[in-house]
Amino acid sequence: MTRLHYGVAALLSIVVGWFVFDGVSSLVGLPAFYAQLGVPADEVPWVALWIGVIQPVVFFLAGIAIGHRRPLAQFTLVLITALAVSAAARLTIIAVATGSITLVG
Amino acid sequence: MARPVPDDDAALRWDDVDDPSYLDPGAAEPEPETVGQAGDADPAFAAATTDAAADAPAGAPLPAPGLRLLTALFALVYVLWSVGWIIGVGLLPISGPTLLIEVLYQFSEFLAIIASALWFATTVSLTRDGRAPHRIGWLALGTLVLLPWPFVLGVVA
Numbered sequence: 001m002t003r004l005h006y007g008v009a010a011l012l013s014i015v016v017g018w019f020v021f022d023g024v025s026s027l028v029g030l031p032a033f034y035a036q037l038g039v040p041a042d043e044v045p046w047v048a049l050w051i052g053v054i055q056p057v058v059f060f061l062a063g064i065a066i067g068h069r070r071p072l073a074q075f076t077l078v079l080i081t082a083l084a085v086s087a088a089a090r091l092t093i094i095a096v097a098t099g100s101i102t103l104v105g
Numbered sequence: 106m107a108r109p110v111p112d113d114d115a116a117l118r119w120d121d122v123d124d125p126s127y128l129d130p131g132a133a134e135p136e137p138e139t140v141g142q143a144g145d146a147d148p149a150f151a152a153a154t155t156d157a158a159a160d161a162p163a164g165a166p167l168p169a170p171g172l173r174l175l176t177a178l179f180a181l182v183y184v185l186w187s188v189g190w191i192i193g194v195g196l197l198p199i200s201g202p203t204l205l206i207e208v209l210y211q212f213s214e215f216l217a218i219i220a221s222a223l224w225f226a227t228t229v230s231l232t233r234d235g236r237a238p239h240r241i242g243w244l245a246l247g248t249l250v251l252l253p254w255p256f257v258l259g260v261v262a
């Protein structure tokens with residue numbers, strides 16, 4: 001990996017950081033929201049919440065592992081794809097969590 | 106051959122401009138294309154060039170018709186997945202409490218919509234050297250990873 005590879009990875013890791021921050025916010029905020037609604041703690045989708053925190057890092061590291069020997073353009077493409085997959089996974093988790101809210105409500 | 110400017114020391118050197126093997130040190134190196142064009146007149150050289158051209162695809166093989174057909178089929182699936190994500194994102198009741206978070210949510214939704222196209226483009230780009238099992242495997246994995254669950258759950262609901 002060249003310095004440019006590291007630079008691109010550092011730049012795109014900002015987006016990963018935001019995804020993780022959003023996941024942590026849900027991990028902290030959703031149980032409190034459930035508690036306000038009077039929903040029992042065992043109804044909280046802990047697995048989905050923890051996946052939401054971990055998956056952006058996992059996808060990004062997988063992208064680095066796949067693309068680190070590639071030219072810069074392909075490396076960047078792989079990392080952006082990893083971010084996009086992470087965003088899709090995040091929406092999937094939200095869809096599942098929204099379904100659980102509907103079922104509980 | 107054009108003779109170089111005569112000089113008084115010519116008799117003291119071993120070079121001879123009338124010798125076919127003489128190379129003028131002041132002249133530029135011949136272009137590779139010039140050499141190739143000159144060699145084309147030689148049948149043996151032309152045959153060797155043709156053989157080399159025939160061997161070239163072995164180093165960088167073109168995609169087989171079957172692989173191209175499968176890639177096209179996967180492209181169709183990925184287009185459908187993108188449409189599914191566009192509809193699915195519209196079904197999700199997501200809104201940010203602040204303008205900044207709302208913008209970030211919109212960006213995230215945009216990324217999710219283009220994820221299928223990006224996966225397809227990345228896979229094709231990284232498997233351009235003709236490794237068919239790798240390309241088909243990664244494209245098949247992408248159809249599973251990027252299944253538009255918001256749309257599927259919306260339809261099921």
